Amino acid sequence: MTYAGPDSRSTVVGESTRTFDVVVVGAGPAGSAAALEVARVGHSVALVERGPFPGSKNVYGGVVYGRILDELVPRWWERMPVQRWVTRRSTMVMTPTQALTLDFRTQDWGKPPYNGATAHRADLDSWLAELAVEAGAVLIPSTVATGLLRDTSGAVVGVRTDRPDGDLTAGVVIACDGVNSFLAKEAGMYPVGGESAHLTLGVKQTLALPRQTIEERFGVTGRDGVDIEILGCTRGIPGGGFLYTNLDSVSIGVVLGLEGVRDGGTRPEELVADLKRHPAIAPLIKGGEQIEYSAHLIPEGGYHAMPELVGDGMLVAGDAAAMCLAAGIWLEGVNFALGAGMYAGRAAAAALAAGDVSRRGLSGYRKLLEDSFVLADHRRLRQLPGLVLSDRVQRNYPGFVCDLVQGLFQVDNPLPKPGLRKLLLRSAKDNGVRLRELARDAWTGMRGLR
Template sequence: MDTLKMGDGVLKEWYKTQKTQNRSKPEVNNTHLNLADPAKKYDAIVVGAGPAGATAAYFMAKEGLDVLLLERGPYPGAKNCGGASIIAEHVHKLFPNFWEECQYERIVTDQSYWWMTEDSILTARFRSTKLAAAPYNRFTIKRVNFYRWLAAKAINAGATLLLGHHVSEVLFDGSQAIGVHVSPPQNNDFIADIIILADGANSMLAERAKLVPRISPQNFSLYVKETIALPAKVIEERFNLLPGHGTIIGLIGYPTAGFNGTGSIHTFKDSFNINVGISLADLAKAALSPNDLLERIKKHPYMQPLLDGGITVEYGAALIPEGGYYAIPELVHPGLMIIGDAASLVNGVHGFNLAMWSGFFAARAAYAAKASRSFSVKKLSLYRTLLDESFVMQDFKANAGAAKLMQDIPYLFDLYTRMANETAYHITKVYTMPKREKRKFIFQKVTSMQPILKTIRDVWEVLKVIR
């Protein structure tokens, strides 16, 4: 069994190896390994060493709990491709001045949105050097580096990390969760007072245990991502960035082939990601593969100059919960809590950040339960209370109708993107007619795409959701 226990000196050596090894296939330093005792009872077992699980393990271990962190992959982040962005303030409150030790890619000082049709782009862009000052706003990070940094924090706080351990079942005594079973080759049972499931979107463990319903294709989106390598200087020139600064570009309309969904571009030191996704239900309805959407973006005439000379170094896909507030399952059960993506705690702005905060709140609930020696739903419900009182659930509640809105107005992103581009085109184009006549002409063109009363009703529905 691969068990990783590290002290301060070993941790420094481990960090050093992370900077020199192959970033596409990092390996855990196996020099300092100990064997775990399956017969031992832990205070808490966390399944999944992603942002939610590692954060929960860190804060529990920091409070003195004996924590076992189980990861299916050969290293934290092994199942993930490319990178993403993190909101600095949210992470800073959990891990003060994290940027001094965490390996990030670029400081995000540029945010853009592209409303795209097949031959045009309407853009909105904001840039500011003020966003490059501590405590910063956002960073782009490579997922594998960030996941391993968080796992190392948990280890250094005293948690035990077991790699290559596939948890296949939650063990119960009646309705009380008491442990987990790990599939062969280990084929072990591990016992604990508290079980925390952080095994990602579409948690099979929670589903097998009948703790959550089967997933709805309408509530999950499949995103595909490609990482394209280019020299740092070329990235800065093509995206008009200052050295070390990064951009995030939201892609709306054309990339999702007429369906509601989004794409994005994230810039890193020497590469950038393109990703795009729509709901599983829409993918099935359109008989599309996610790669069809990605290729659609790459063939756009305004994408070609960004891609020129780039080399694809990574390609992957991920299932993302997007059902919103009403798709969040019951999070607390006797002896068990569900956190992060497994709990559908994802929205359009926050991913990592909600996952990490859910891990922190679960850790606080676990510590309180351990102190009282009670692991009932009533005691562990502190986790849900903390979520409800925080920005996490308040944001979910404020936008609770967003998922239904996407279903009720399936043409929202596509139609209104085309209307906006059509308007911009005619405003830009010079005609041999008086300005008053031109304004009437543009109005007639746009309203021919959809009646004005229907547009007003759609706008009203959107305003009711955005609070």
């Protein structure tokens, strides 16, 4: 499929059909990054957002990592709406009465160029979309892309919308319409069936606390912040928990395998309540007043769950392409969305310049992803999501680890201290851990980290 060039394109709002070089659906991080890159090189681009403004329909429970922003928005830390810079990162393993925490902090992360930050999605998404608009993108809010437009060959040439002023045609459509992307599914880019096995449900409460209280309880000062990821807080349902600090609030919640929620007989809010009552967590959030409660789906299937990324006249990026990395100590999404969106924008612009927006003409997108962290990390860590969500890791290993460490630190004089081998065997037996499986899982984890 060839493209006639920008002179044949109109961007007059109000025509029954409006035509752009590129239409990006979804003004989240991936969509805004894609629109920004397209607009920067002078192509016309529409950024379609179903909410009244970018970020209005989003909730968020994590950290924005900044290295990809170095390339997309130089000196981004001077402009991005940040809550706190994460200078302390903790991984906690717990049982109902125990908690073991690996805690790391560094002041290197509290100064430019920074490593990660907590941010409200409404602020972050609006900021990114504003950058795209400043570069020349046309933001079309309160608009739902209801389907794809195709030419006689079947190639995608735009999107239908629910607006009375018509549909949008384009040389390239970039689908950034989030998890369960309807556009990617309509294009046949997702395999049929099995979607729920690759989805998790994130449930989050945001609790207001005075800024001084947060800094005293979490041991930080100024704009420094803390991110805690938790294993063993979901009653054996595949998933985990999180707790992180904003400027004058904390966000706490759980992420649960969708099929586990369906089969587990436990409501997600019960698990959040369990986490809030846990003796390792309750003192940190005491007195917090709930100001937000939200839930959303997350694509955590990893590399094996990704759809086709390139079609005739169409690219898929961000959550729509299942680009959320959930691999144990790495729980990242926004940075992958930003990277994928940026590369999608570049690939679309290159295809337009070459006059070929067919699958072949857009194939540079896949190459850009493979040469970057976006697909390189997903491919290297492709076995870890399944390991992290396995029954052994979720049900057996938290108690095994906590019992083992408790045995090491417990003093039972006048009895002599037990040897490590004895403690290992006893903890394994008490928690149903088979050492052969433990060794195999450790090997799988180490291979993913190599």
